[in-house]
Amino acid sequence: MIEGRDSAIATALAYVDDCLAPSDRLEFERKMAGDSEIANRVQIWLAQNEAIRAAFSESDPRRARGGAGGREFSARPDPERASRFIEDLRRGVRPIASLSVGAGRPAVATVGRADLRATLARHVRRAGLVALGALLVLVAGVGPSSRERATHFAAAAVAAYRTYVSDRRQAIELATSDAGTLERWFDPQFYRPIIVPNFAGSGFALVGGRVVPGAEGPAAFALYMNAEGERIGLMVEPSDSPAALRPVFESSGDIAAVSTIAARDPAALTVVGKKGTSHLAELAQFAGASPATP
């Protein structure tokens, strides 16, 4: 949890490391436009990421030459390529003239408004190009279909159920019967709202939740139990997939899962439980249509 920490720094780190939802990114960029210190810091951190990837990326053929043996792994890295970003910063080629960022140590340089506007405009142009590319890929049908992705989400939910729910001691990280409490616990970990639906109408009461590995990233996992001791899980994984036409069913061993994609957020929603548990598909559809907890 990030309680007690400077939330601005946590959000800036999440922005730099691409852990923010698109809407949160835009909101943070708006805030950054009025805060030159945080903008300066973010620029430095982004440059660090680029420098690290350039320095250690195996896409450099000279680094990949070693193969599985590794004994031929003697090629020298390109020092100029890796340090170019830092050198540029020091010379002032980029709109940052200082690298004095540290705990309790304010940034010396400021970023001019014109420079910042140009930087933001560049980011917006890049985002537009990426969005256009993604649209073309979807139209061309090159990427995995929504059904295939829903199958992956269901398989991940089955794995999470087998790993956690089978082990009663570690099934949940936070024990609560209140959906709002669990949603507030999930929110800072996903940087976007997670909706925990109420399944009481089907006899399942909320027990708690935890974070589990999903098909494409971390996922929120809410655990429910009925009077007979049957336990089902709802896995919510933030995703930008288009909505599936109908729920996808997946099973492995004695565990079954039904996955659908809620268009409202969007997020992949998977209800998972032991085979024979009734109403899994109905619960998945109900979860997809559930409004946020007031």
Added chain:
Amino acid sequence: MSSVGPTAEWPDEARSLRRFGMALARDNQWAFDECSAAALVDTLINRTLSARRDDAPRGLSGRPRLLSLFVRLYRRHVRLRHVQDGGDEPGGERPFAEPAAIMDSAIERAMRAMPFELREALLLVALERLSHVEAAAALEISLAALLERLERARAILAQRPQESTRARSRAPHLRLLK
């Protein structure tokens, strides 16, 4: 190195682990040069891929799980080396004294001098592009601890080139004599 074994069986996973492993293991304390780092990394990759079905750190799956296993094995290796050598504190920083480091970039030197618990956090996020939640799970630490490490690592990285510049400015240099 034999062409059979886990690395040959899972070449994509081995390639991904090698990139991360070389960035993590090449430091100023245990693996001074590229060859010894590569030998260590290949050993750890084989053990990671062999253990992929046995060990499950915090229920991670896929690439984050493999990276987590690799980190575990690397930490174990560092602890063993520390006990065997009776040397410095694991993760302790040493100056840039190695001749091999002269040709390396500023960013590589800075990363190698960084305490390894900061280096592993930064590499998982910046190089391997794991989310913060995945990286925290892979390192078996809380999200708050991960953020704190990332901030410290980035602060060290930001200061390092300046220190290098200052060191160069203090160094003796040739002067033109009439």
